[in-house]
Amino acid sequence: MRKIHLAIAVTAVIMASLIAYFALSGFAGEEPFRADAYFCPADDCFALIAGLISNSTKADCAFYTLSSFQIENALMKAESRMVSDEKCPDGVECRAKPSYRRGLMHDKFCILDDSIVITGSFNPNEKSKSYRNNVAVLRSENIAKEYSKEFEELWGGDFGGGRKGSSESVFFCPEDNCQNHLLEELEKAEESIYFLVYSFTDNEIADELLGKMGKGVIVRGFFDKSQNSKWSVYPKLEGKADVKVYDKGVLHHKVFIIDNETVITGSYNPTQNGNENNDENMLVIREGHIALSFADEFTRLYSEA
16 A cells, blocks of 8 residues: 555656646746856857857847957858947948947847847957856747847947836846846845956945845855956955955956856946946846856856965
């Protein structure tokens, strides 16, 4: 009798697992969601992006700057469009933000075949090939749709503005107020917040980190040496949080890792310009394996310091 009951229990667990699997994989009408993380220069991010574009038939990209033969060549072979900050490469259908417009077109993303999104902190520029960066690749039609809306606004010349989004994981500055959404995610932290940030001057974000420390949350972070200016919040956090200035190269990440479960990445630096003036994107990934990949990168850089 015990064996029968055990067999029934095991069968119930297997069935529940299968139901959950098929729900996540689209069997119950839900779209499958896949994400992968890469870290430059340990990973060849130029070859990665060029390869993904080459294997696509359609590519819409918003690059702050582009200087890569591999990626330019891939874009010329695909049905592609590109938006840039001021300069466009030859041979690619491209529109640049007019230099007289306020703020930067600081985005770094591509939408491939309406189903894949490439984003992160990486500028595909040969001059910055040794910078510490990340690239996230997401295979999701819903996420691709959100990025496509933003691309079409930029393509239509709507820089520094646009309609507010409706996603719970994809945000665009300034219209979506990235600062507020970052604060909301940090407020959820229960155990730890790690960050790797190129430029960090937002005092409200720094105050939130200190407040979470007062509730027992571990806060550790890296600042890039070149951005350690009088506006940086490093002095506010130094001596309280476990923070360091990274001086083994350029730390170009814009990353927060929360409880080793959630990652925030994209082009957005926690600064006033990043939130109010520039065209930026911020992505919240609530996938444990991706968070652990970013945590491993944090640990690796931490060991170098």
